[in-house]
Amino acid sequence: MINALNCKNEGRPPVWMMRQAGRYMPEYRKLRDKHGFKTMIKTPDLVSEITLQPIKAFGMDAAILFSDILVTAEALGSEFEFIEKKGPVFLNPVHTESDFSALSTDTSAENLDYVYRGIKAVKHALTPYNIPLLGFAGAPFTVASYMIEGGTSKDLKKTKQMMLREPELFSKLISRLTEITVSYINKQQDAGINAFQIFDTWAGILDQTDFKKWIIDPIETILRHTKRADIPRIVFCKNTGSYLHHLKNLDCNALSLDWQCDIEVARNILPERMAIQGNLDPYLLYAPDELLESRVKNILKKMTGDPGYIFNLGHGIMPDMKPDKIKLVVDTIKKLA
Numbered sequence: 001m002i003n004a005l006n007c008k009n010e011g012r013p014p015v016w017m018m019r020q021a022g023r024y025m026p027e028y029r030k031l032r033d034k035h036g037f038k039t040m041i042k043t044p045d046l047v048s049e050i051t052l053q054p055i056k057a058f059g060m061d062a063a064i065l066f067s068d069i070l071v072t073a074e075a076l077g078s079e080f081e082f083i084e085k086k087g088p089v090f091l092n093p094v095h096t097e098s099d100f101s102a103l104s105t106d107t108s109a110e111n112l113d114y115v116y117r118g119i120k121a122v123k124h125a126l127t128p129y130n131i132p133l134l135g136f137a138g139a140p141f142t143v144a145s146y147m148i149e150g151g152t153s154k155d156l157k158k159t160k161q162m163m164l165r166e167p168e169l170f171s172k173l174i175s176r177l178t179e180i181t182v183s184y185i186n187k188q189q190d191a192g193i194n195a196f197q198i199f200d201t202w203a204g205i206l207d208q209t210d211f212k213k214w215i216i217d218p219i220e221t222i223l224r225h226t227k228r229a230d231i232p233r234i235v236f237c238k239n240t241g242s243y244l245h246h247l248k249n250l251d252c253n254a255l256s257l258d259w260q261c262d263i264e265v266a267r268n269i270l271p272e273r274m275a276i277q278g279n280l281d282p283y284l285l286y287a288p289d290e291l292l293e294s295r296v297k298n299i300l301k302k303m304t305g306d307p308g309y310i311f312n313l314g315h316g317i318m319p320d321m322k323p324d325k326i327k328l329v330v331d332t333i334k335k336l337a
């Protein structure tokens with residue numbers, strides 16, 4: 001995995017999947033019946049157990065820390081709850097200057113110590129597996145969108161309204177999140193992560209001008225202030241296809257592609273130094289085995305032999321997907337060994 005992130009892999013491509021720990025696993029649901037989601041991400045022993053569940057069940061080549069991107073919002077004082085079937089709901093969404101003033105100015109991310117303790121616990125538990133631990137953080141735009149919308153939204157209307165009508169307020173929120181994200185990633189690096197991914201799930205909703213200003217610029221700042229020679233970085237902007245000419249200049253090791261993107265076209269646009277991660281349509285996990293296997297092999301045919309390629313989905317695993325399908329995908333790739 002680390003070799004692939006450095007574009008130096010000589011073996012089969014490594015494989016992991018976004019949302020590889022979660023509700024589709026009976027082992028996860030068993031714990032979830034007993035604890036709330038936020039309790040789980042704040043309890044290092046549970047973080048460790050859940051992070052390792054997919055590794056034990058399917059043998060992915062990387063573990064991703066069990067946590068959530070919204071913890072940076074909470075660290076600034078923006079409280080949220082997870083409501084069943086609805087997702088995150090913020091108690092005091094940020095709509096006005098005075099809502100913004102109520103947020104904490106402390107961007108040290110020290111109050112996320114449960115994450116750093118979780119990382120140490122996972123690193124210890126991962127010792128026999130000899131695979132890297134990926135840390136992660138949400139990018140400022142996507143985290144801001146949850147703080148403004150108050151939860152999940154289809155079109156991010158309130159977010160875009162603030163961005164266009166009150167650019168100064170929006171800019172202050174993005175800067176505050178950029179600062180805390182830098183501290184947060186640096187503390188994750190101090191705690192022992194081996195690589196990290198920045199998630200900007202809603203980036204694809206912006207036009208080219210706003211993409212440069214609100215996606216590229218903050219991510220560039222984060223990458224600049226978190227650079228360490230031995231810790232590779234992955235950037236995932238969902239709906240990346242229209243923005244590759246911006247993304248190709250980022251100082252990250254790898255770009256994670258969604259499934260709408262043509263992976264060979266992307267390979268030609270992106271510099272050789274940039275690894276590619278992706279990009280199976282996650283809905284294929286609902287397909288019959290033969291179809292799923294053939295579409296995995298299609299991607300492998302295009303990318304095997306590329307020293308900078310990591311197999312992943314174009315987005316996360318969904319709660320009603322079948323563990324057998326995950327196993328089939330991992331096994332198909334591992335058979336290449």
Ligand code: CP3
Pocket residue numbers: 017018019020021022023032037064065066067068069070082085086087088136142152199201316
């Ligand atoms: O990938 C992993 O396995 C690592 C852990 C992880 C989670 N969320 C666990 C989780 C990661 C990397 C995330 C990222 C995340 N969280 C993103 C960016 C990537 C993406 O998927 O778009 C976003 C936008 C969030 C915010 C978030 N967290 C939402 C919208 C929800 C609700 C979704 C739903 O389907 O209910 C969550 C909850 C969440 N995060 C769960 C898990 C396992 C489910 C919690 C539960 O058990 O109820």
